[in-house]
Amino acid sequence: MLVGVGNSQRPRPLTICGLAFLFLAGAIMIHALQASSQTQQPTASPTPQASSVLAGQGASSAGSSTAQISQSGPSVVVLDPAHGGTDLGARGTGGIQESEIVMEFAAEVRKALEQQGFQVLQTRQANDNPSFDDRSAIANAQRNAVFVTLHVSSTGLPGTVRVYVNSGLPAVTTTSGLIPWDSAQAPFLGLSRKLGDLIQGMLTQRFKGSPDAAQTATIRQLRTTAAPAIAVEVSSVVVNDRAELDNMAPGVADAIARGVVAFKPLYVITGTGGGSP
Amino acid sequence: MTDPLIDSLTELAPGPAREKWKFWLTALLVFVVVGAAITAPILRRRMKRAARLQQQTEEQARRELTQPVPMNPSDPRVKAKLFWLSDADSSVLAPVTVELPLSSDPVLRSKQVLNTLLAGPVDVELRTLPPDAVLLAFYILPDGTAIADFSEALATSIPSGIASEQLGVDSMTQTLAANVKEVKRLKILIHGQEAETLAGHVDLTGTFAVLVNASQAPTNPIAAPAAGRVGDLVGPPLTAGGSAVKLAPR
Numbered sequence: 001m002l003v004g005v006g007n008s009q010r011p012r013p014l015t016i017c018g019l020a021f022l023f024l025a026g027a028i029m030i031h032a033l034q035a036s037s038q039t040q041q042p043t044a045s046p047t048p049q050a051s052s053v054l055a056g057q058g059a060s061s062a063g064s065s066t067a068q069i070s071q072s073g074p075s076v077v078v079l080d081p082a083h084g085g086t087d088l089g090a091r092g093t094g095g096i097q098e099s100e101i102v103m104e105f106a107a108e109v110r111k112a113l114e115q116q117g118f119q120v121l122q123t124r125q126a127n128d129n130p131s132f133d134d135r136s137a138i139a140n141a142q143r144n145a146v147f148v149t150l151h152v153s154s155t156g157l158p159g160t161v162r163v164y165v166n167s168g169l170p171a172v173t174t175t176s177g178l179i180p181w182d183s184a185q186a187p188f189l190g191l192s193r194k195l196g197d198l199i200q201g202m203l204t205q206r207f208k209g210s211p212d213a214a215q216t217a218t219i220r221q222l223r224t225t226a227a228p229a230i231a232v233e234v235s236s237v238v239v240n241d242r243a244e245l246d247n248m249a250p251g252v253a254d255a256i257a258r259g260v261v262a263f264k265p266l267y268v269i270t271g272t273g274g275g276s277p
Numbered sequence: 278m279t280d281p282l283i284d285s286l287t288e289l290a291p292g293p294a295r296e297k298w299k300f301w302l303t304a305l306l307v308f309v310v311v312g313a314a315i316t317a318p319i320l321r322r323r324m325k326r327a328a329r330l331q332q333q334t335e336e337q338a339r340r341e342l343t344q345p346v347p348m349n350p351s352d353p354r355v356k357a358k359l360f361w362l363s364d365a366d367s368s369v370l371a372p373v374t375v376e377l378p379l380s381s382d383p384v385l386r387s388k389q390v391l392n393t394l395l396a397g398p399v400d401v402e403l404r405t406l407p408p409d410a411v412l413l414a415f416y417i418l419p420d421g422t423a424i425a426d427f428s429e430a431l432a433t434s435i436p437s438g439i440a441s442e443q444l445g446v447d448s449m450t451q452t453l454a455a456n457v458k459e460v461k462r463l464k465i466l467i468h469g470q471e472a473e474t475l476a477g478h479v480d481l482t483g484t485f486a487v488l489v490n491a492s493q494a495p496t497n498p499i500a501a502p503a504a505g506r507v508g509d510l511v512g513p514p515l516t517a518g519g520s521a522v523k524l525a526p527r
Binding site: 082083087089090091098132151152153154155156157162164168217218219220221223231233235236 | 367368436437438439440441443446473474477478479480482483485486
């Protein structure tokens with residue numbers, strides 16, 4: 001009887017083991033099938049469209065009908081290391097990523113600007129990706145700020161740097177001193193060009209082969225920025241050695257800082273919308 | 278706590294039969310596990326192949342639906358100006374004159390020149406748009422606004438950057454300006470949808486001005502003050518002159 005009890009209990013763990021094996025094998029097969037049939041889903045990152053939001057303090061000083069004169073010039077520089085997070089930007093050989101390089105450039109530019117007495121705000125501190133509007137909002141909340149967005153291209157002559165200002169936007173005709181968010185850059189285009197030309201001039205002295213004057217492009221980031229705003233694009237991620245880009249950072253930083261200093265006395269808003277002030 | 282069913286089974290089954298039952302159960306388990314291990318990778322491979330085939334079929338179907346407008350040989354051959362990167366300086370565009378039989382209908386004509394632009398020049402280094410991009414649809418509204426709908430490849434394959442994206446758009450606007458006088462503005466859609474940017478930089482929410490004079494090689498329009506409507510572009514510097522070239526096959 002004792003033997004019988006022992007024998008009767010033996011099949012039970014075996015049955016459980018068997019069932020577990022069956023379950024495991026089934027799970028492996030299902031997992032394998034799911035993994036193979038799964039297609040990569042694109043990561044949708046909709047940027048909220050700010051409709052008729054009005055630009056903040058900086059914009060109110062530059063409305064088309066509010067002719068005010070800035071006495072002190074810009075005291076705040078908003079630095080925008082472009083891309084970030086899942087948006088890597090331009091990608092080059094040897095794992096060079098634009099989103100990463102621009103953070104290093106931003107650190108150098110920040111240092112150079114702070115040495116000149118400017119307060120520097122960054123649109124991102126880490127590897128995240130704020131929306132275009134969120135980045136613009138940081139500059140739009142400031143009075144007398146300038147905005148510099150930093151990029152690294154995937155084309156162009158390596159070792160050169162190009163400065164861009166936004167191309168045409170509809171002229172702002174508002175009597176409230178406030179400007180529409182969607183074309184917040186319009187009243188600042190003239191100032192942006194002055195700032196861009198100054199910084200491009202400084203850059204061209206250091207980086208031969210760069211253009212003599214700032215260029216125009218239809219840049220989404222600049223459109224909603226209510227401040228003198230430029231994009232600085234360094235060429236390029238297609239370099240043989242990452243050190244080539246790293247070595248450019250101090251020169252780019254110095255040129256931007258000296259350009260902003262030279263721009264300071266020119267930051268006079270005469271109240272014309274959509275064109276040169 | 279013994280299971281009464283197992284108790285009854287074990288009691289009913291004699292010793293050798295029980296051993297046999299255990300043997301078969303173990304063999305079955307081993308068979309299932311080995312079978313799963315063998316078939317899982319094969320099934321995975323088959324699924325991948327099926328997915329790839331489906332993708333290819335979709336792409337093929339889309340290409341068939343949006344086949345480039347065939348050139349009608351009876352149409353008069355005209356000297357079309359197409360804007361690709363300059364041979365001398367790849368940061369600017371240069372017009373290239375190509376003799377093509379172009380339709381007199383502005384929509385067909387626009388499709389013909391844009392498809393030729395997408396096909397690219399002989400020197401692939403001078404192309405401005407990705408070779409896998411497809412023009413899915415093209416319309417012209419009564420006010421002269423042209424709407425060009427491209428496949429996603431336009432956004433995903435174009436080199437990311439302000440310069441490269443702007444040159445891509447400029448090559449389209451300047452080619453249209455030089456060859457289709459009815460088009461005044463260009464709106465770019467990606468797979469039927471409005472996109473915020475082309476590849477992270479150039480704004481696609483507005484329209485781009487198609488200025489006839491912009492395609493006639495201004496020496497340095499960059500220096501001109503930026504002003505105008507939403508999406509207006511002041512064209513980049515162009516190199517003067519052009520030469521006839523053969524077109525690269527798609």
